[in-house]
Structure formats: structure tokens, C-alpha cells
Amino acid sequence: MIPPKFEYVAPTTLHEALSLLRHYGSEAKLLSGGQSLIPLMKLRLAAPAYLIDINRVPGLAYLEARDGFLRIGSLIREADLERSKLVRSHVPVVCETAAVVGDPLVRNLATIGGNLAHADPANDHPATMLALDAEIVATSLDGERTIPATAFFPDFFTSALNPDEILTEIRIPVPSAGSGGAYIKLERKVGDFAIAGVAAHVTIGADGVCERAGIGLTNVGPTPLKVPSAEAFLRGKHLDQDTIEHAAELAVAVSQPEADLRGSTAYKRDMVRVLTTRALTRALARAQGQAV
Numbered sequence: 001m002i003p004p005k006f007e008y009v010a011p012t013t014l015h016e017a018l019s020l021l022r023h024y025g026s027e028a029k030l031l032s033g034g035q036s037l038i039p040l041m042k043l044r045l046a047a048p049a050y051l052i053d054i055n056r057v058p059g060l061a062y063l064e065a066r067d068g069f070l071r072i073g074s075l076i077r078e079a080d081l082e083r084s085k086l087v088r089s090h091v092p093v094v095c096e097t098a099a100v101v102g103d104p105l106v107r108n109l110a111t112i113g114g115n116l117a118h119a120d121p122a123n124d125h126p127a128t129m130l131a132l133d134a135e136i137v138a139t140s141l142d143g144e145r146t147i148p149a150t151a152f153f154p155d156f157f158t159s160a161l162n163p164d165e166i167l168t169e170i171r172i173p174v175p176s177a178g179s180g181g182a183y184i185k186l187e188r189k190v191g192d193f194a195i196a197g198v199a200a201h202v203t204i205g206a207d208g209v210c211e212r213a214g215i216g217l218t219n220v221g222p223t224p225l226k227v228p229s230a231e232a233f234l235r236g237k238h239l240d241q242d243t244i245e246h247a248a249e250l251a252v253a254v255s256q257p258e259a260d261l262r263g264s265t266a267y268k269r270d271m272v273r274v275l276t277t278r279a280l281t282r283a284l285a286r287a288q289g290q291a292v
């Protein structure tokens, strides 16, 4: 399929990109890796009059740990995340998530900024960002604002970005010692979107009690979903099998899957239960220092 006609612009500074975005408004779309946008244009589900390619904008592709946060520039590719020693040493669940996005060809181009900005409930990073209580930095000509991941996905395929904003950075609080995470995705075949996916992150104190828990769900609702009920339930408890299984039931209660080619609602709900149990169990083992 051939996309409709569009004007292509390739700014070389962030200020130029932001000025173009403000000038063209809702007629324009930003282009990062193009792994979601170009297929949509080819299917004629998106028809921007202007494509603002930000790949030549310097200073948007970095990884750094500073002031208690892992900071990820929005143009960082999935393949970079997957292989990054810095990310693996600070928040390994982000590498685990990147590694299951599409296939190697997709991961070489797709960016984390595009993955979040696209706000597809089937995309993998949102659940992990919800579990980690990440923050998203949006930049416009007026300056920067920080949006908690919990407020970033207000509706179906809708992000909290204003039309004149570029997602420039993702900030993840570096977990304290005794933390572990897991992202488990069930897919029909390698490279497919999730039937369901669950991100879990826990911090276990010296007394063996759960100090913090984060849980995010992929592709079982109109938006990526956080599970505050299970997170609150787990805090202050020893994470034994019964406790984990109860938290998984709370995750099922939050999920709102739709039946489609990937399965019935009953099947998807059951997968939320199974995957939440597995993700919490694996996160706990990792928090306890086990190599699983």
C-alpha cells in the first residue's frame, strides 16, 4: 500500500522541530523509528500532511543514570535498550521488555519515545513504565513538563502529550537494593503483539516484607493498565504463594480485555491471572538475588 501524499521535513535542532510542530499543529506527525506510523500511513489510517522527521535532532539519544533516575532519551532504539549494560545494571526489566518488542528488524529502528507516544495498549513498554512509576518529559517551545506514567495514557491510542509537545526523556526512579522485576508476555508467535503481558516490580526489605510493588498490564484494556489494588495489597506483606495469587486475582479484576483473534475475554482474563502470578514470582526471586 502507498501512503497518501505528505510533505517531509527534517529539522536539525530541537528548537526547529518544536517550531515546525507548533506551526503545523494537528496537520503534522513526528517521525521517529516509523515502525508504528509508517504502517498506519500505508494502511491510510493516518494521513498527516507534514511528517517531521526528528532523527537528525541531536541530543535525544542518550542513556544516563543521574540524581536517582535512569534517564532515557526518546530516540533510543529498542536494540540499544536490549543491549545496554547501564540499563541492565540499573533497571534490568527495561532490557527484558525491549527484547520482546517485535523482531530484530523492528527493534533496530523503533524508539522508546515512539513506543510510549503511540499509546497503543498492545505496546510493551507502557506496562513496564507503569510498574516502575516512571515519568515522561514533554518539551514544547514553552519549556518542559513532567508527566507521571500513570497520567500518560488517558484513552485508547491517546497520550497526554499536547499537539505541540515532543516526548524527550523517560525518567525511571532507580530501584533500591532488594528490588527485582519481570516482564512476561504471551504471544502467538515470536514478534507478535501480546495476547496479554504483565510487568511486575517489587522491593523487598531486610525483614523480607514487600516495601513496594508495581504492576502494569499490556493489551487487556483500552489503555495500558496499572493495578493499584494489587500494589497496595502486596505492600507490607511476605510474598508467599497465597498472597501472590490473591494479587493476581486483583489484576484480573482491573483487566478489561476484548475478544479478538488472539482469544476470548475469559481466556485473556485467565492469562492475566497466570502471567501476574508468574511475573510476581519471578520479580520476587530476582529481588532475593536469584538468577532466574
Ligand SMILES: Cc1cc2nc3c(=O)[nH]c(=O)nc-3n(C[C@H](O)[C@H](O)[C@H](O)COP(=O)(O)OP(=O)(O)OC[C@H]3O[C@@H](n4cnc5c(N)ncnc54)[C@H](O)[C@@H]3O)c2cc1C
Binding pocket: 029, 030, 031, 032, 033, 034, 035, 036, 037, 038, 039, 074, 100, 101, 102, 103, 106, 109, 110, 111, 112, 113, 114, 115, 116, 117, 118, 120, 122, 123, 124, 125, 161, 165, 166, 167, 168, 191, 192, 193, 194
Ligand atoms: C512488525 C511489527 C511488530 C511490532 N511488534 C511490537 C511489539 O511486539 N511490541 C511493541 O511494543 N510494539 C510493536 N510494534 C510497534 C512498534 O515497534 C512501536 O510502536 C514502536 O516502538 C514505535 O516507535 P517508533 O520510533 O517506530 O515510532 P513512530 O512509528 O515513528 O511513531 C509512532 C507515533 O508516536 C509519535 N512519536 C514518535 N516519536 C515521538 C516523540 N519523541 N514525541 C512525541 N510523539 C512521538 C509519532 O508521531 C507517531 O504518532 C511492532 C511494529 C511492527 C512494524
